Amino acid sequence: MGTLVLEGLARRYGATVAVERVDLDVQDGELVALLGPSGCGKTTTLRMVAGFVPPSAGRVLIGGRDVTRAAPHGRDTGMVFQSYALFPHMSVGQNVAFGLEMRKVGRAERERRVTEALRLVRLEGLADRLPRQLSGGQQQRVALARALVVNPAVFLLDEPLSNLDAKLRAEVRFEIRALQQRLGLTTLFVTHDQEEALTMADRLVVMDRGRVRQIGNAEALYERPADAFVAGFIGRCNLLRGALESPGRFRAAGGATLPCAPGAAPADSVLALRPERVSVETRGEGLPARLLAVTYLGAQTEYHLDLGGTKLLAIRATPAEDDPRRALAPGDAVTVHWSPAEARLLPALPGDLVEEAA
């Protein structure tokens, strides 16, 4: 295994910028997720690492070696494709052996390593099947084995879970992470699913429209988002446009004045407040609010609130059966409260879509 370094990597198609600039160090054995909505450039970045897309600028270094101009077959990366990309005319064993064959590994050694790789992904005994005879989850594991068997310096995963159903996805997520940690694989992982990225990655790179918005671990991104886009993309978040009225007091566009963290705020700032940090009480201190809707979701309950013209979402653990909050209905008056430090002022980059609480 080795390290992966991206230096000022960019890709333009004519006037269209697919990737503006990515700088990234992936440590030996680290799993880094590229996370963002579709069209953010994450897949293009991965494909530049694999060599399928030539960069317009910047460098790719794998294990310290500059491979920016190397062909895909000379890069020593192991990629797992979203569609799995198994060879339909080869058996599972032949699929897994393909990379070893290309490396001119001898027959006996090849068979040993194929068997070992299939055991690793728990597909012993299926070597003679054709890919179409396997379930989606099994095909996915064949694709993993095929990429792993050649011991690539860098492991690349392109939305490997998006074709699995929800139940299987949680399971495979766990498996891939365990495998990656056990084998110490240097991994770059592309996904649009924040839960997937949070669960699996050591560090996350949040991308949007070709730009890197923030790099950090799950906690850093969730607790200290760099801007409104990151706050809205990682977890749910109330994002309110407005302006600072006085230190610690934010006047939201809707009309309400809300307590917030002290600090300077630019003109186009946004107040970011996590819905689960907003407490809802039937009485007591806090801001008065009116309930627009209550949605029971089992473990949690969503409260859609109106604070004098400003809409706010609160998510609380569903109150116990005997709690008066259990009986709350649309139209009821409640008081809401949050620690001012939880209400952060964040810059909204031009073009960011700042919405009402989802």
Place this chain on the structure above:
Amino acid sequence: MGTLVLEGLARRYGATVAVERVDLDVQDGELVALLGPSGCGKTTTLRMVAGFVPPSAGRVLIGGRDVTRAAPHGRDTGMVFQSYALFPHMSVGQNVAFGLEMRKVGRAERERRVTEALRLVRLEGLADRLPRQLSGGQQQRVALARALVVNPAVFLLDEPLSNLDAKLRAEVRFEIRALQQRLGLTTLFVTHDQEEALTMADRLVVMDRGRVRQIGNAEALYERPADAFVAGFIGRCNLLRGALESPGRFRAAGGATLPCAPGAAPADSVLALRPERVSVETRGEGLPARLLAVTYLGAQTEYHLDLGGTKLLAIRATPAEDDPRRALAPGDAVTVHWSPAEARLLPALPGDLVEEAA
């Protein structure tokens, strides 16, 4: 609007049972969701109501009239298809007018009602566009308008949100529900997404392999699931196989003895325990457990626990920064606790897949 009654509705294809038996009363103005995994028979049930699939047994009554043998065009249902099923060669206006034309509504009246329906779904001014010129969300609203404009007795929705992206889905969900409540539409709604069903429906019908497992509102299904399948399908749930050792003490297959609600338990019973009802402490009273993994998910943190051979999942609100639980790492010893009443003994029907906590 009217009521919808299904009496012993069943559909077999040769030896295959698509729907074994569905009995259901949908009240005037009520929204009922058919919820279940793919292949559970929910779509077949909807299509029997619409008349596209002739039932093998049972009756369909719309507004008290038996329409079991009526052709689709004689049923007075308004269906919104998963693919939207807009007529690609007709403009938006012509699409919406189609049903009125079939009902021989005069030109002036037709135009008035089309305009009104498009206004209702906020698509004024797009009547002359072709469907392919609209976004997915707009097409979805045209499909809604087309079904609504004829004032059908029963409104049928077949996974209407599954082709929208996550952001839009939450929004449209809210819109459809508001429209349905405002117009008092009697609605049958098919979905495989439990959150969608919980958010939108007055009552839910949980189906599995052609059978109705439970009918009730969100709270009834979540708090008082009828069996292990419903407990696992609505929200997340620890489902542990085992046997009652003594009243209030359950011996799980893994080896641990766990406190549970008192009551009789059949031989093949399952202990159902919601992960968010399991508290995790670094010290204090409770059962000793070892942490297998901790997953930070922003608002919540998942704790994968090992209780003497039995695996258990706990989900807690992420502890504050200064809480000692914030520093918990795999391998640490913790104590877990739950109110015995929360650990219910449920029957597991033969063939039910009872898994480890997901």
Place this chain on the structure above:
Amino acid sequence: MRGSRWRRMAFVLVVAGAYGLVLAPVLAVVVISVFAQEIVSFPPEGFTLRWYANAWEKREFARGFVTSLQVAFAASAIGVPLGTAAALAINRGFGRMDGLRGAMNTLLLGPLAVPGVVAGTALYLFYVRAEFWIDDDIKGTTLGLVAAHVLLTIPWTVRLVSASLQGLDRSAEEAAANLGARPLTVFWRVTLPMLRPGVVAACLFSFIQSFENLELTLLLVGPGRVTLPVAMLNYLEFRVDPTLAAVATVQIVLVGALMLITDRFVKLSRVV
């Protein structure tokens, strides 16, 4: 990146070669038709429309052209609706019997694979017997010719319409029924308009297939009632000169124009 540039050049060469090979004779005939001399020398001695005038004077060509148009039009008008109905029946009438549907589709490839001259001989012999039975002329009549050409158009129509049918979203038809449309109304208002690309392409190809057919036609035309391809063949038997090139050029232009016009409405390369 260097390798990929060479590869691209090789690609372009292959494409140019294949196109050159396929189109060269066609281009050659167009060129020949406007050269002045009967045996072309290089450089050409001058351009002329003399061969076109010559072709116009030979009335067999003009008559053949009209006959071909009539027959092609009639055969398409009969064959396309029939083929469309058959395509619907094959793809819709058999419910869940996928195996049977596959067999029907393969069987329909049969006529495409039966050599034209074999089919022509078959029809000729068939007509001879049939005339013997009904005691009236069939071969040599326009009716007999049209009937034969209908056979040409049906397999093409079934294939093209089937392809459209398989890409068709059936839920649009269900939506129409749900909105109160009876089955026939669903067909005319929703199904048929959605099949338009396939049906238009079927009309075009049926017309061309019939218009250009020689093999099936050769034995079935009567004296003095020949189609254009047969007229060309007859002319060739006693004389070869650029007149034929002129006639061929007119046909190429006609068919090309027909394809271009159709392509405006339906992207042929997507349907065929």
Place this chain on the structure above:
Amino acid sequence: MRGSRWRRMAFVLVVAGAYGLVLAPVLAVVVISVFAQEIVSFPPEGFTLRWYANAWEKREFARGFVTSLQVAFAASAIGVPLGTAAALAINRGFGRMDGLRGAMNTLLLGPLAVPGVVAGTALYLFYVRAEFWIDDDIKGTTLGLVAAHVLLTIPWTVRLVSASLQGLDRSAEEAAANLGARPLTVFWRVTLPMLRPGVVAACLFSFIQSFENLELTLLLVGPGRVTLPVAMLNYLEFRVDPTLAAVATVQIVLVGALMLITDRFVKLSRVV
């Protein structure tokens, strides 16, 4: 439910009608070939293989059969690789230029639409000029005939292989490169095997197109070196009897067998 039963019966009738129409002459010719009398009467007077013996004795048919096989084989062997390369080049060589690709595809439909006799005339005139220049025979030679038939096979091959290419998951090729395969290895080990259905169908259809071609061939065959369809036409000119039906039956059986065998390996109704 009653209405749907009537509709189904109507469907079955239409299908039966269309198939009957298309297949009737073929069946008729098979039946005629085994009837004893020259003019069929009903009930038949007896079955015989006399017409088959007769066909065998006419050596032109056997020689034509062999020539047809040789030409069809050679034309396919040249045309299919060329057409496959062209299909790859068209679909792969133009990067993001979708408009151009569409134009190339439509242009390739051109030859399908050029009447066979027009193309034959064009080639004949072209060969006459070419002979004049290189001062050697082309028309009448097997080489000239094969060259002409290659033109038949290329458009079919390009169309069939293009269809396969468009359904091909390119990420499989990328996976191979990622695993260390050089471009040529990727082609031989991954791309070509994945295109197999299209290539096999192209071979079959190229062979059949060449084997059954009359129009293009008619003017280009030399004396004593005729293909089977031309031999049949020549025979027809002086005599019509069930011998032709016997020859036709043999061809139908051959082509049918070829299609059935191919269908075992590649589901033709899905590819074509």
